[in-house]
Amino acid sequence: MRRLTSVILAGLVAAGTFLIPAAPASAAPVNLAPSASPSASYTSPWESVAAINDGIDPPSSNDTVNRRWGTWPNTGEQWALLTWPQAQTLTSAQVYFFDDNGGVRVPASWKLQRWTGSAYADIPGTYATATDTYNTVTFAAVSTTRLRVLMQSGQGSVGLLEVKAIGEGAPQTGGWNPPGNLVTPLNEVWQHVESTYPNLYGFRNYGWDQVMANRGSINYCVRWDSSATVTAAQRDQIHAQLARQFKKWMDVMVGHNGWPYSTVPVKVVGWAVRDRAQLQWSDNSVDVYVNDIRENAPQCAEPCGRFFNQSGNYPNCPGGASHHYDMSLWLTSGFGGGAGGDWGQRIGSEYFMSNLNADNVHILLHEMGHSFGLDDFYDWTPTGVGGFLMKAGSATQITEFDAWMFRDWWRHLRSRYGV
Numbered sequence: 001m002r003r004l005t006s007v008i009l010a011g012l013v014a015a016g017t018f019l020i021p022a023a024p025a026s027a028a029p030v031n032l033a034p035s036a037s038p039s040a041s042y043t044s045p046w047e048s049v050a051a052i053n054d055g056i057d058p059p060s061s062n063d064t065v066n067r068r069w070g071t072w073p074n075t076g077e078q079w080a081l082l083t084w085p086q087a088q089t090l091t092s093a094q095v096y097f098f099d100d101n102g103g104v105r106v107p108a109s110w111k112l113q114r115w116t117g118s119a120y121a122d123i124p125g126t127y128a129t130a131t132d133t134y135n136t137v138t139f140a141a142v143s144t145t146r147l148r149v150l151m152q153s154g155q156g157s158v159g160l161l162e163v164k165a166i167g168e169g170a171p172q173t174g175g176w177n178p179p180g181n182l183v184t185p186l187n188e189v190w191q192h193v194e195s196t197y198p199n200l201y202g203f204r205n206y207g208w209d210q211v212m213a214n215r216g217s218i219n220y221c222v223r224w225d226s227s228a229t230v231t232a233a234q235r236d237q238i239h240a241q242l243a244r245q246f247k248k249w250m251d252v253m254v255g256h257n258g259w260p261y262s263t264v265p266v267k268v269v270g271w272a273v274r275d276r277a278q279l280q281w282s283d284n285s286v287d288v289y290v291n292d293i294r295e296n297a298p299q300c301a302e303p304c305g306r307f308f309n310q311s312g313n314y315p316n317c318p319g320g321a322s323h324h325y326d327m328s329l330w331l332t333s334g335f336g337g338g339a340g341g342d343w344g345q346r347i348g349s350e351y352f353m354s355n356l357n358a359d360n361v362h363i364l365l366h367e368m369g370h371s372f373g374l375d376d377f378y379d380w381t382p383t384g385v386g387g388f389l390m391k392a393g394s395a396t397q398i399t400e401f402d403a404w405m406f407r408d409w410w411r412h413l414r415s416r417y418g419v
Contacts, residue, residue: 340367
């Protein structure tokens, strides 16, 4: 569970590792789609419905780099749906169509529908079918828990690359206002951090720095340190679970003390493996690095890694800066416990694969905390607090105390970003 930052890892390396501005106090337009759950009438086995609200702006309608949602070979009426746990107030939507000029084409017609509580109702508007751009529909404000894109196929099957649901974001909840019973232990923790972290304020590769450098997103590369094979379905489950766990920490910050994002999309851009045959997919949705060994484990390309390029420039990264990764998810066969730092997180591959549907992957959550600077508590406990996630073995989810320690890091670092 040990925290390992670049400073600590330098010796080891020498010897041998969904942009959305949040609403200000008065509610402002914000993309609410990334906080919804996506579903569809049908999804081609090699495509992913999660693509429609992953926060990634497509380079073109025939995007061959990022995830896509498509219905080939199915035709006729098809739909994609965004569902929120609570009603959202929406005023417009932006839809980017998938069109490969082959089996998947823009629809002959389409419309937006909202859920009334008992049925879907059409949303009046002007519906264009342009390629290589967002098609925007503006409408009078509606409150709904579901927004559906209903399409009628034309020259082929249909598909979407991204859907943005624009509405009213939540207002900020204020500044530094921890519960009274946590003020003393939080002060103790920060005093301990200031006395034990070398170059605390000069270090510039905390998870905070990475998210802010990307203007509200994070890129990962998976180091598959195992002899097991991985199917395309397992790959997508790994990506989805990683994003869900990362979101738990980001949700702690929403609306708090000037934090500028309502969601932070996670994109897995690459996989590193010893033998390409272990990865049982042929699509090019991620970069694949084969038999580049570092620390006796497959390594994603160093020219693309922020750990190795902390200036934020990636002149030698194949594919350019869009293919860079900020952190690695290092999955090691037979590995017990975990490690985490600015470079990413390392946990057991068997442990993670057995928890792909778990609500809380607590070892991964713990190590993600380290990536944002949170310390271990092996030899002391702050006054008046019991079990919490960063005290290894005493909690299996982010507790209130963990959340306020996390926010305290932002309180002390936010000025470096001009926020």
